[in-house]
Amino acid sequence: MKTVAYxxxxxxxxxxxxxxxxxxxxxxxSPSLQIRICTAFPLNFxxxxxxxxxxVKYREVVNxxxxxxxxxxxxxxxxxxxxxxxxxxxxxxxxxxxxxxxLLQEAIDIVISDIAPIPFLSADQLGIPSIGISNFTWYTAYxxxxxxxxxxxLKQAYRKMDHFISLAGSDEPPWGKRSNQSFDFISRxxxxxxxxxxxxxxxxxxxxxxxxxxxxxxxxxxxxxxxxIWNSSSATFIVSQSHAFxxxxxxxxxxxxxxxxxxxxxxxxxxxxxxWGTVSEAISSGKPVFIINxxxxxxxxHTIRYLQERNLCKLIEWEDVPxxxxxxxxxxxxxxxxxxxxxxxxxxxxxxxxIMNLIEKNNHERRxxxx
Numbered sequence: 385m386k387t388v389a390y391x392x393x394x395x396x397x398x399x400x401x402x403x404x405x406x407x408x409x410x411x412x413x414s415p416s417l418q419i420r421i422c423t424a425f426p427l428n429f430x431x432x433x434x435x436x437x438x439x440v441k442y443r444e445v446v447n448x449x450x451x452x453x454x455x456x457x458x459x460x461x462x463x464x465x466x467x468x469x470x471x472x473x474x475x476x477x478x479x480x481x482x483x484x485x486x487l488l489q490e491a492i493d494i495v496i497s498d499i500a501p502i503p504f505l506s507a508d509q510l511g512i513p514s515i516g517i518s519n520f521t522w523y524t525a526y527x528x529x530x531x532x533x534x535x536x537x538l539k540q541a542y543r544k545m546d547h548f549i550s551l552a553g554s555d556e557p558p559w560g561k562r563s564n565q566s567f568d569f570i571s572r573x574x575x576x577x578x579x580x581x582x583x584x585x586x587x588x589x590x591x592x593x594x595x596x597x598x599x600x601x602x603x604x605x606x607x608x609x610x611x612x613i614w615n616s617s618s619a620t621f622i623v624s625q626s627h628a629f630x631x632x633x634x635x636x637x638x639x640x641x642x643x644x645x646x647x648x649x650x651x652x653x654x655x656x657x658x659x660w661g662t663v664s665e666a667i668s669s670g671k672p673v674f675i676i677n678x679x680x681x682x683x684x685x686h687t688i689r690y691l692q693e694r695n696l697c698k699l700i701e702w703e704d705v706p707x708x709x710x711x712x713x714x715x716x717x718x719x720x721x722x723x724x725x726x727x728x729x730x731x732x733x734x735x736x737x738x739i740m741n742l743i744e745k746n747n748h749e750r751r752x753x754x755x
Contacts, residue, residue: 385416386743387490391497392423392430395450396600398661399498399518400426401645402551404433405572406496406517409736411437414743420490422503423447432642443486447500448472448522451681456605458657458678458702462529469530473537480505487512494746496739501541508544513746515739516542516559519551519660520683528680547742549735553660553683553690565738567731569664574649582650586635593619593715596648596666598656599627599676611706619710622647645669653715655705658684663691668730672718673697676705694729 390407393399400423410417418439421430424446434440449472452464483506487495495507499518507514523538548560551567558564588594597613599605609629614621616633623629625639637647645665648654654666655674660683666673675688675697691697698718700708 385418386493386747387418387420388743389420389422389487389490389492389495389503391447391495391500391503392421392426393450393498393500394423394425394447396659396661397426397429398600398659400430400433401572401661402570402664403498404430405570405732406498406736406739407434407440408437408572409732410739411439413736413740415439417743420492422486422500429642432640445482447497447502451525456607458599458676460529460680465526465529469526469534473534476502476537480509484510494743497545501538504544505541513546513742514544515547515549515742516545517549517551517735517739518556519554519687521556521559524556525682528682549738551660552664552729553687555682555686563742567735567738568729569668570732570735571661571665571668571730572643572645574645574669578643578646579649582646586650588620593653593710593712594622594651595619595653595655595710596622596651598624598654598659598662600657600659600662607706613706613708613710616708616710618712619653622651653710653718655700658687658691660687663687663697664730667691667696668728672715674700674714674718676700676702678702 390403392403407419420441420443422443422445423430424444427442427444431442449468452461452468453459454461479502483503487506487510492512495503495512495514497503497514497516499516499521501522504514504516521542523535523542526535542559545559546562548558548564549567550556552569554566605627608627609631614631614633621634622637623634624637624644628636637644648665648671649669651671653674654662654671656662657676657678663673673696675691677699678684688699
C-alpha cells in the first residue's frame, strides 16, 4: 500500500478540478493507493468531489498565494501581489519544516504537486520522489512583476522536482531532474445522462443558444447584473454561483453542485477568461470557446497562443463583453473551425498512465534499495 501526498494550489478551482480528475483516475486504477490531499481554498470543493473514496484524507494548509485581481476587472493587482508575496516568503522556512514533518509522519512514498513550490523542497530534503503537474509555475507567472532576486526561491524549489508533467499551453523549462513529459488537456468525466437531466431541468428553449460565461472564483464584478449581454434575444446563459444574480435569461449553477463540467457540456458556447480548468473542460466537450483577453498574465498568453494555433478559440476584449449580443452567426463561425479539429485533446488516460508508471518505478527502486 503506497501513500501519496497530493498538493493543490489555492488559487481558484481550476487546479483543484483537474487534480480531482487525476485522483479519481488513480484510485480507479489502483484502489489500494492512499492519498493525502493538502490544500486550503478549494478544500470543501475537493472533499465534496471525492466523498466516494475512503482512501482519501484531507489536510488544510495554504500552499501558495496565486494572483490578485483589481476590483471590477480581470486585470492583476500588482501592488497587492507584491505585498502578499513578501509575507509568504517571510514564513517559507517554517513552511518547509512543517511539510517535512508531515511527510515523515504520514510515511509518504511520493509527492505530487499542482503546482505548489514548497513541497518539492521538503520532499527533496527527505529523499522522497516528487511529480509536478501543471501548465505553468508560479516562477514564470510572476516573472513580469517581481525581480529575479525575489523569484530565486521559486526557481530553486521547482528545480527540486524529480518529474514534470507539463500540460496544454505550457512554456516552462524542463524542471524535472529525472524526466519531463508533455500532454494536452485533462478534465473531469462527463456523464451524458447528467447533461440530459440538467437540460431538462432548465427547460431550455432549443431555438436559443445556451452560453456558459465564466470569470473564475477570484473575480468580483459589481455591475455584472446590469450588462446588456444578458438581454440577447437569441441566447440564454449559465453562470457560476460565485457570480450569482437574478435575471430571467440567466441560470445560476446551484451552490451545492460540484460537477460544473456537466453544465459546460450542456452549453452551445463557452465565454471565459483563459482559465485552464474551464478551457480544458470546454475543449474536451467539443464546445466553441470565446476567450476574454487580459493584459500581463503570462499563463493566459500561453494558453491563448496554444488555442489560436489550433483554431480552438475566438479572442474577444474584456470591454466588449458587457455589450455583446449573442447571435447564431457568432456560433456558426466557431463551429466551422471546431469541426476541423479531429484528434482528441483530452489526454487523461495518457497522463494517468504516466503517473502510475512513475509510482510503480519508485516502488521498484525502493524494493531494490532494501535488498
